[in-house]
Amino acid sequence: MSEKATPILETTGLKLHFPVRGGIFQRATNSCKAVDGVDLLINSGETLGLVGESGCGKSTLGKTIARLYKPTAGNIRFEGQEIGDLKRKELQPFRREIQMIFQDPYESLNPRQTVGGILEEPYVIHKLGTREERRKWVKELLEKVGLPESSINRFPFEFSGGQRQRIGIARALALKPKLIICDEAVSALDVSIQSQILNLLLDLQKELGLTYLFISHDLAVVKHVSDRIAIMYLGRIVETGDAETIYQKPAHPYTQALLTAIPVPDPEHIPSKQILEGDVPSPIHPPDGCPFHTRCPHVEERCRIEEPVLENAGKKEHLKSCHLNF
Amino acid sequence: MSTETPSASLLSIRDLCVEFDTDEGTVRAVDGISLEISAGRTLGIVGESGCGKSVTALSIMRLLPKPMGRIASGEIKFDGTDLIKLPAEDMRTVRGNRIGMIFQEPMTALNPVKKIGVQLSEVFFLHQTASKEEAWKKSVEMLDKVGIPSPEIRAGEYPHQLSGGMRQRVVIAIALACGPELVIADEPTTALDVTIQAQILDLMKSLQRDLGMAVALITHDLGVIAETCDEVCVMYAGRVVERAPVKTLFANPRHAYTQGLLASIPRLDGQPKTHLRTIDGMVPALKELRPGCRFGPRSGREHTETQLEARPEFIEIETGHWIEACPVCTE
Numbered sequence: 001m002s003e004k005a006t007p008i009l010e011t012t013g014l015k016l017h018f019p020v021r022g023g024i025f026q027r028a029t030n031s032c033k034a035v036d037g038v039d040l041l042i043n044s045g046e047t048l049g050l051v052g053e054s055g056c057g058k059s060t061l062g063k064t065i066a067r068l069y070k071p072t073a074g075n076i077r078f079e080g081q082e083i084g085d086l087k088r089k090e091l092q093p094f095r096r097e098i099q100m101i102f103q104d105p106y107e108s109l110n111p112r113q114t115v116g117g118i119l120e121e122p123y124v125i126h127k128l129g130t131r132e133e134r135r136k137w138v139k140e141l142l143e144k145v146g147l148p149e150s151s152i153n154r155f156p157f158e159f160s161g162g163q164r165q166r167i168g169i170a171r172a173l174a175l176k177p178k179l180i181i182c183d184e185a186v187s188a189l190d191v192s193i194q195s196q197i198l199n200l201l202l203d204l205q206k207e208l209g210l211t212y213l214f215i216s217h218d219l220a221v222v223k224h225v226s227d228r229i230a231i232m233y234l235g236r237i238v239e240t241g242d243a244e245t246i247y248q249k250p251a252h253p254y255t256q257a258l259l260t261a262i263p264v265p266d267p268e269h270i271p272s273k274q275i276l277e278g279d280v281p282s283p284i285h286p287p288d289g290c291p292f293h294t295r296c297p298h299v300e301e302r303c304r305i306e307e308p309v310l311e312n313a314g315k316k317e318h319l320k321s322c323h324l325n326f
Numbered sequence: 327m328s329t330e331t332p333s334a335s336l337l338s339i340r341d342l343c344v345e346f347d348t349d350e351g352t353v354r355a356v357d358g359i360s361l362e363i364s365a366g367r368t369l370g371i372v373g374e375s376g377c378g379k380s381v382t383a384l385s386i387m388r389l390l391p392k393p394m395g396r397i398a399s400g401e402i403k404f405d406g407t408d409l410i411k412l413p414a415e416d417m418r419t420v421r422g423n424r425i426g427m428i429f430q431e432p433m434t435a436l437n438p439v440k441k442i443g444v445q446l447s448e449v450f451f452l453h454q455t456a457s458k459e460e461a462w463k464k465s466v467e468m469l470d471k472v473g474i475p476s477p478e479i480r481a482g483e484y485p486h487q488l489s490g491g492m493r494q495r496v497v498i499a500i501a502l503a504c505g506p507e508l509v510i511a512d513e514p515t516t517a518l519d520v521t522i523q524a525q526i527l528d529l530m531k532s533l534q535r536d537l538g539m540a541v542a543l544i545t546h547d548l549g550v551i552a553e554t555c556d557e558v559c560v561m562y563a564g565r566v567v568e569r570a571p572v573k574t575l576f577a578n579p580r581h582a583y584t585q586g587l588l589a590s591i592p593r594l595d596g597q598p599k600t601h602l603r604t605i606d607g608m609v610p611a612l613k614e615l616r617p618g619c620r621f622g623p624r625s626g627r628e629h630t631e632t633q634l635e636a637r638p639e640f641i642e643i644e645t646g647h648w649i650e651a652c653p654v655c656t657e
Contacts (some may be wrong), residue, residue, distance in 0.1 A: 002518075018541060047599075126327035160608050190374035190546065192605035201599050220549075223590035225599065261524035263549030265591055267572045271553055275528055276521045279489040301613035322605060 005043040008179055009065065013082075014038040014074035016057075016064050020284055033061040033283045036235035039310060042179070047205065047212040049226030049243065050256070051219055055280055057235040058215050062181045065093055065099050065213065071202050078179075085120035096126060099172040105164030109156040115142075115167055116152035124173040140171040145200060162193035169200065173208070177266070179212045186221060198225060219262050223247055228317075231255045234291040235283055237310060241318035251313040251320040254292050290323065298324055332654045335362040336540050337386070337508055342400035344381050344390065353612040355381045357564040358400070360640065363557075365507065368534070368541040370555035372548060372571070372587075376609050377561040378546045383510045386542075387416050387427055405507065424452040426539075427503030430513035432493035436485040442469070442496050443481030449503040464503075472499045473529055491522035495529065503534060510542045515550065527554055548591055552576060557646070563610060563620040566640070567655075570647040580643065582655040583621045619652035627654045 005289040016035040019028035042048045052058045063069050065076060067083060075086040083094050104107035104120050109118055119138045123129055129137065139149050145166040156164055165185065172180050172182040182201065186194045202225065206212060221228060223243055231254065239252040250256045254304050260274045276295045281287050293303040302323055311322040344356040356378040363369045371379045384390050385397055389411060402409040404425065409417065421427075431437035437445055446465035450456045458463065462481070469477035472495040485493055487655055494514065501509055511530070515523040531554065534541060543555060551572065558575045560568045560583065568581040579585045589603035607624045618634035619625075629652075638652040649656050 043398060045563050069392060106646070162608060169513070190609070191548075191587060193608060194373060195602035195604045196594070198485055198592070202599060219520070220592045223594055223598060224596060227599075247594060256618065257521060259594075260592065263518040263523075263527070263547065264594070265548040265551045265553045265576070266550045266587070267576050269552070273524055273528070275524050277525075281486055 005046070007041050008044040009042040009213075010064065010075075010077045011038055012075045012077075014064065014076060015041070015072045016060055016069055016154075017187065020151070028310065030284055033235050033286060035064060035071075036283075036286070037175065038232075038235075038237055040237060040240075041237060042213060042231060043228075045205075045209055046227040047214050047225050049229040050213060050215045050232060051217065051221035051222050051229060051256075052217060052232035053217060053280060056232045057283065058217075058232050059221075061182050061232070061260075062100070062213060062215050066100050066181050067094065068100075071117065071290050092126075096175040097177050097217045098179045098181065099175065099177040100183060101165075101168050101172050101185045103187055105161055105168050106156075108168055109164060110301065111156055113146075114153050114155055115159075118167065119174060120195075122171065126175060128175075139176070139197055142308045143172060144173065144204070145170045151252055152161065160193075161189055162196060164202070165189060165193075165197055168231055169204070175255070177210070179211045179213065180250045181237065183215045184217070185214075187216060187218065192226070193220070219258065231258065234280060234286055236291055236321065237319075238322070239318075239320040241313070242308070245318050246313055249315075251318065251326065252292075252322050253296050253324075253326070255320075256326075257297075290321075292322075298326075300324065333587075334364075336365040337363045338403045338540075339382075339386070339541070340401045340403070340567065341400040342382070342385060342402060344378070344385050345396055345398045347394045348613075354398070354615070355395075355559050355612060357615075359561070359564075359566045361540055361559050361566060363508065363570060365540055365555045367537050368543055368554055370551040371413055371542060371544045371561060372546060372551050372558060373561035374546060376563075376612070378564040379561050380512055382561075383427070383512050383542065383544055386510060386572045387421055387423075387425065388412075388414075389427075410654065412510060412528045419453070421565055422449060422506075424506050424508070426504070426506040426509045428497055428509060428511040428514045429503045430516055432490060432497045432517070435497050436493060437645055438485055441484060442488070443484055446481070446496070446500055449500055453504050465499075466498045468503055469496070471533070472496070472497075472502075473525075473568055489520055489546065491525060494518060494522075494526055498526070498529065498533070502537065502539070505537055506539055506546060508540045508542065510544070511548070514543070516545065516547070523550075529556070535548045547636040548588065554589075560587070564612070565650060566622060566648075567621065567650045574644075574647050579655050580623045580647070580649050581621070581652075582627065586625075618656055619650070621655055622652065623657055 011084055017031040017033050020030040020032055022029040051057050064071055072082050084245045084261045094273050113226050119141055121136045147166055214225055227247045229240050230237050233254050239255045257274045257276045278295050281294055289305050290303040290308050308321040310319045310321045310325050339361050341358045343358055345352050345354050373379050397410050402606045443465045447461035450461040450464050466477045466481050474495055476482050507643045514528050555572050559566050559571050561585050585603040606625055616634050617637050620639055621636050622629035638650050643647050
């Protein structure tokens with residue numbers, strides 16, 4: 001996949017802070033540092049898996065990259081062009097290139113629109129095609145995601161969760177984007193349906209040369225679909241590398257704990273769990289020094305003071321942000 | 327627990343049928359299932375959404391939503407008495423006392439406007455007629471037992487002040503407060519992150535070791551099943567299609583549905599970016615179910631009309647390994 005890896009998207013020092021308001025005048029008294037200095041690189045045609053626990057900022061990062069949020073600081077470069085500070089109007093051409101698939105297929109589809117209407121809307125917004133052409137494209141989209149043509153006049157409630165997710169995927173594909181951000185796209189589905197959707201995403205990637213940013217908390221799923229993986233903790237990337245390296249030789253203690261915490265579907269497997277104590281700290285008051293030091297089993301004095309940066313962890317393109325070596 | 331005779335099961339369900347009245351008529355959410363849990367053991371109940379696993383749990387607790395839901399037939403024997411025939415008053419002395427329940431969503435299972443200590447005290451109050459002070463003291467002890475730091479302070483806090491993992495610990499504390507013989511855990515870790523899930527499963531295991539209760543663990547996660555259960559029941563469309571000791575089930579699944587389920591989960595050691603095996607179609611709607619082999623239409627194997635109309639028998643093929651013996655799905 002990455003013989004000649006050309007970056008399609010690159011973020012540097014990306015931050016997104018939500019104001020926390022208080023007092024009678026609702027002044028911003030503090031900020032929730034959801035994304036706090038993220039450097040990320042996605043190569044064209046690959047799948048980058050983004051893993052982390054709830055509240056780590058992975059969804060916010062996805063939405064910021066799709067420019068559903070305006071970053072507080074930092075850069076987002078899409079195919080070499082800065083999109084972090086573009087205005088609404090200027091963004092419109094990029095909306096065609098970056099699309100999202102959301103977690104909950106029940107909430108992300110308008111219940112009062114027919115499937116045909118939902119899938120036609122992107123073309124209408126971007127003023128593409130005539131009525132007949134759009135109708136034809138919608139039919140092609142349905143076929144691509146494996147739904148019958150008759151779905152066109154039906155409403156979302158008539159479909160099951162898996163089928164709705166297919167509608168969501170079709171909508172994301174409508175404008176022939178280059179990058180698709182899958183935000184927990186299979187988390188709400190049952191295993192037998194989840195595997196159908198994962199297969200569909202893999203097929204579409206092969207067929208259309210798509211790039212995915214695959215956000216999930218399920219490490220087994222991420223391992224299955226990703227070329228490279230980034231692990232996120234408290235608004236920061238703590239480790240990135242190719243999928244095999246991350247799973248075979250995780251360098252960051254958080255990644256190590258995360259991997260041993262996954263229950264293995266094999267009763268003969270003897271779990272060697274490294275159970276992390278405590279909870280993720282609040283992103284409003286992140287700890288000083290290394291963000292992970294409050295839960296890290298190997299914590300040392302300097303972890304409490306000095307914040308580590310992403311640096312080489314041995315192998316090519318394998319980065320970690322940790323002072324210690326294992 | 328002292329009254330148990332060896333090898334006798336603590337809970338035994340025979341041919342349980344549960345029906346719901348809906349706008350479109352009566353549907354059968356649970357259709358004649360049988361299962362057993364021995365004292366001190368863990369039974370996993372696994373299946374996809376809508377297969378009837380939660381309804382089974384609610385039936386054991388006699389907590390089916392009224393008036394739509396009812397137990398149509400069958401028996402639920404707990405320590406020799408049939409819970410279905412028990413008068414409501416007597417059931418109250420069992421529920422929460424001898425059988426505890428852990429719910430999935432810790433935020434909705436707890437009362438948001440009552441202090442945690444008060445909610446826990448209620449259990450002692452109801453079942454052990456303790457004084458207020460004593461109930462509070464016991465509550466604090468219980469919070470300590472489930473690993474909540476500084477329990478004296480936490481007891482005076484409200485659920486919203488705790489994190490998801492801590493809340494689930496409180497729910498567990500409530501379920502285990504009276505030292506029940508059986509705990510029904512309905513997706514206890516589904517709403518939690520993996521590192522927190524590992525904490526909670528570890529806690530449940532160690533409490534089970536200390537208190538010796540039996541656990542019925544309902545989940546859709548086969549990984550959780552493999553790590554925590556002694557025995558497994560696989561449910562599909564209101565029926566148990568396979569029941570076996572955990573090692574047997576994973577090593578030698580006999581029913582096509584169990585095989586499909588095991589094959590469709592992505593594994594850490596699997597070949598990345600390859601097609602996963604899938605199960606075609608989706609779980610049928612309850613009102614469309616036919617009496618015969620229910621997995622037939624999705625199995626990808628040819629079933630005759632008779633096989634789809636006549637209910638296959640539930641048979642024991644080797645000790646402890648039961649299957650719904652549709653000849654096509656189990657060949």
